[in-house]
Structures are given as C-alpha cells and as structure tokens.
Amino acid sequence: MKDFAGKIAFITGGASGAGFGQAQIFSEAGMKVVIADIRQDHLDEALAYFKEKGAPVHAIKLDVTDRAAFAAAADEVEKVYGGPPDLLVLTAGVNVFGPAEASTYDDYDWVVGVCFGGVVNGLVTFVPRMIKAKKGGYIAATSSWGAFNAGSMTAPYTAAKAAVLSLMESYYVSLKPYGIGVSVLCPANIKSRIYEAAIKNRPEHLKNTGYNVNEETQKFLASIHEYGMDPRELAVWLKQGIENEQFLIVPYSSGPRMVELALRRFVDYASPEGMKRLEERQKQPPTEEELQHMAEREGYDPRTGPRFMNSDVGFAKARKDLDWVDPGKKAK
Secondary structure, eight states: OOOOTTOEEEEETTTSHHHHHHHHHHHHTTOEEEEEESOHHHHHHHHHHHHHHTOOEEEEEOOTTOHHHHHHHHHHHHHHHSSOOSEEEEOOOOOOOOOGGGOOHHHHHHHHHHHTHHHHHHHHHHHHHHHHHTOOEEEEEEOOGGGGSOOTTOHHHHHHHHHHHHHHHHHHHHTGGGTEEEEEEOOSSBSSSGGGHHHHTSOGGGOOOSBOOSHHHHHHHHHHHTTSBOHHHHHHHHHHHHHTTOSEEOOSTTHHHHHHHHHHHHHHHTSHHHHHHHHHHHHSOOOHHHHHHHHHHHSSOTTTSGGGSOOTTOTTOBOTTOTTSOGGGBOO
C-alpha cells in the first residue's frame, strides 16, 4: 500500500501510546481514521487533538476482548465511512511484570486475552469484510521485540507476542490472493502509558495476580518507558514498512542484525553441542555490538540505565506470600 489518501484506517489502542502515534501519522497521510480504545479519557484526549487539527477522526470505545463489541464496531465503521477499513492496525496491548513461576491463570487470561486475543478478534471480525469488499487493503499488528526473546519476567506477554508474530505470518501467506498485505511491527521500549493498564484497565474478575503490582511499581516502570521510542517515530517506521510491503518491521537501523542474533539460540537449542555453546556464551558479558543494540532498543545505555538501577519498590517481583517462589524473586 502506497496511496493512503481518502482511505479508511481502523486502529485498536488508537487513543494513546503507539496506537495514537499511528493515528496521527496515518491521519496526516490523508486517511479517515477510526480510533478504538478501552479508555474513554484517552479517547477524549485524542479527539480533542484531532479536532484542533481539523482531521476526520471517529472514535469508538472498544474492549478488544469483547467479540460482540468488535462486530458492532465494524458495523459502525461501515455506517460512518461506507465500508470496511482499507488499513487495519491491531495495536492494543497490556503488560505486567513478575517471575514466570508466579503467574496465575488471571495473569495469562488478561495479558494473552488482550495482546493475542485482541488480534484474533480483529482479524476474524474484519478479514471477511475486507475480502468481500474486493478492494484489497492492508493489515498490520503490533507485536513486540519480546516475541524474539524468552521473557522470564514477562512470560504471558512474550508468549502472546510470539503468537501474534506467528499468526500474522499465517495471514501474510493466506491473504496474498485477495490483494491484502500484512505486516507485523516489533518494537522494544516505547514512550507510552501502557504501564497504567495493570492498575486502571485490568478487569475485576481477572485481578488475581501472582506479581507484586502497585502504584509504586508502575511509577518505576513509567520511568523506564520515558526513555522509549516516540510513538510518532514508531508509526513512521510502520508506514514505511507498509509502503514497502515488508512483513517484519523491526524499527531500528540494526533491525535485521538484531533478529539474527536473537534467533541464533534456537540453532544452539537443537543439538547437545549447541547447548554447550549457549551455556558458555551466557557466561560471557554482552559484546559491544550487543550493548549497542540494547541501547538502541531501550533508549538508554544498558550499563547505567534504569534496568540496572536499584529499585526498592519490588518491581518485577512476585507477591511475598507465594511460598513456592525463590525468596530473592519476591517482594520484601
């Protein structure tokens, strides 16, 4: 897709963070943008921004885990703009940090339900409508750099994002005969308010977490996100990737090399000799190239930045009452 002017874009999570950056960039490209978001306050802020710009933007309050609401949103898009979206961008996501072994069913049901289920629901809702419209089009999903890494402190999130990456590749192959392109965006640290979700967005019936999560831990996480990539810059990477019909968009100058280094562990996992190589490599400090890549992804020098700052708030720790978790991994 190279011509955006006059076409319809539907963006989940479109009222804040990465989604809001995407809404801005595609609106500026001349698209009629629909922003869907679960937070009414975020929708109100976004609408005020676009009203000042005089841009044709329509807002829909949407919980991406609600399939009936997704169908109603699709009907609303067709009523307002006369057809299904030409560009579908599935960006809504949530995250929460803690040891994998402390994870509860609710941790998985919430994080996977939004990050993976929200993409599934968007695809199942809109793909048939886009095919029937016979206009071609484009679909993109925001996965994560976490899709390439085992996240010992983000197990539900990295599992969901890896699933999104695989799912989108399936659709990339399947939708070619219909003239519908597919991309998946895999950023690392983003300057966003995703940290608010664990306190403000998590449903009551899914609040039984095994992690130490409170206002202080989320403030600490916010201090990390302050170093992240600006959402508008990330959206420019996405737009360029769509224009180039590039399936995998890793939004860094060293993106392909980062992927190559991240995936080499699977080669090592596949043989006894490789397992020994991997064990030896893990004993070594990061190379200068790896440190540079980490700095590019996270937005700060990994040797001195927030990840290595002492935090007395128990960020990414387990609840202190979990008697099966190593004491060093639990909040004090």
